[in-house]
Amino acid sequence: KAGVTQTPRYLIKTRGQQVTLSCSPISGHRSVSWYQQTPGQGLQFLFEYFSETQRNKGNFPGRFSGRQFSNSRSEMNVSTLELGDSALYLCASSLASGTTDTQYFGPGTRLTVL
Amino acid sequence: AQSVSQHNHHVILSEAASLELGCNYSYGGTVNLFWYVQYPGQHLQLLLKYFSGDPLVKGIKGFEAEFIKSKFSFNLRKPSVQWSDTAEYFCAVNSNFGNEKLTFGTGTRLTIIP
Numbered sequence: 717k718a719g720v721t722q723t724p725r726y727l728i729k730t731r732g733q734q735v736t737l738s739c740s741p742i743s744g745h746r747s748v749s750w751y752q753q754t755p756g757q758g759l760q761f762l763f764e765y766f767s768e769t770q771r772n773k774g775n776f777p778g779r780f781s782g783r784q785f786s787n788s789r790s791e792m793n794v795s796t797l798e799l800g801d802s803a804l805y806l807c808a809s810s811l812a813s814g815t816t817d818t819q820y821f822g823p824g825t826r827l828t829v830l
Numbered sequence: 831a832q833s834v835s836q837h838n839h840h841v842i843l844s845e846a847a848s849l850e851l852g853c854n855y856s857y858g859g860t861v862n863l864f865w866y867v868q869y870p871g872q873h874l875q876l877l878l879k880y881f882s883g884d885p886l887v888k889g890i891k892g893f894e895a896e897f898i899k900s901k902f903s904f905n906l907r908k909p910s911v912q913w914s915d916t917a918e919y920f921c922a923v924n925s926n927f928g929n930e931k932l933t934f935g936t937g938t939r940l941t942i943i944p
Contacts, residue, residue, distance in 0.1 A: 719873070720873075747930060749930065749931070749932070751932075751934075758920075758934055758935070758936040758937060759920065759922075759932075759934035759937075760934075761931050761932065761933070764930060764931060772930075772931050774931070806874065808874075808932075810930060812930070816862050816879070816881040817930060818864075818876050818879065819876075819930065819932060820876075821866075821873050821874035821875070822873060823872075823873050824873075
């Protein structure tokens with residue numbers, strides 16, 4: 717079974733631009749979560765989607781948004797990029813059958829904001 | 831709000847040494863506990879998880895962790911480490927009631943010297 721895939725793997729943007737990251741979950745997984753990983757803050761939860769609905773959201777500004785499609789694929793968007801948005805963005809998928817589910821992580825998208 | 835503390839930021843051991851990485855969490859309710867590992871250049875992957883039953887859980891690659899409810903701890907152990915265990919280790923928690931959002935510790939970087 718293929719793992720979680722994320723595209724693109726690397727991105728370089730400039731301040732003020734916007735960016736869209738994509739995540740394809742493991743086949744059959746219905747929940748997709750997004751995390752931001754930085755050296756200073758570690759891994760922080762952004763949001764989670766299930767059945768095209770955002771179920772939970774972390775403490776990030778409204779510039780960070782996401783959506784999920786009917787095939788469970790998910791995208792996240794960051795508008796008006798700031799230098800501090802440089803990070804590794806990780807997507808994780810799970811069956812969503814309960815909180816004891818294992819979340820399987822993708823390789824991440826490395827975003828650099830100049 | 832949930833929080834997770836990993837007090838060891840960087841641990842350096844020689845091969846065959848025993849390992850114990852500390853993890854303490856703060857949450858008033860019932861939790862599920864996870865240890866994830868990130869090998870250099872690889873995805874985050876699950877080492878082990880605890881959600882109920884025997885507080886001593888065994889994971890992949892010879893790792894185990896013990897849940898001590900009275901101490902709010904979930905320390906990771908391995909009796910004899912190998913060079914291939916060099917990686918970053920993350921403790922994570924989610925609530926047993928509600929959604930799957932994972933709260934991660936800041937991670938412990940483990941370096942094994944051959």
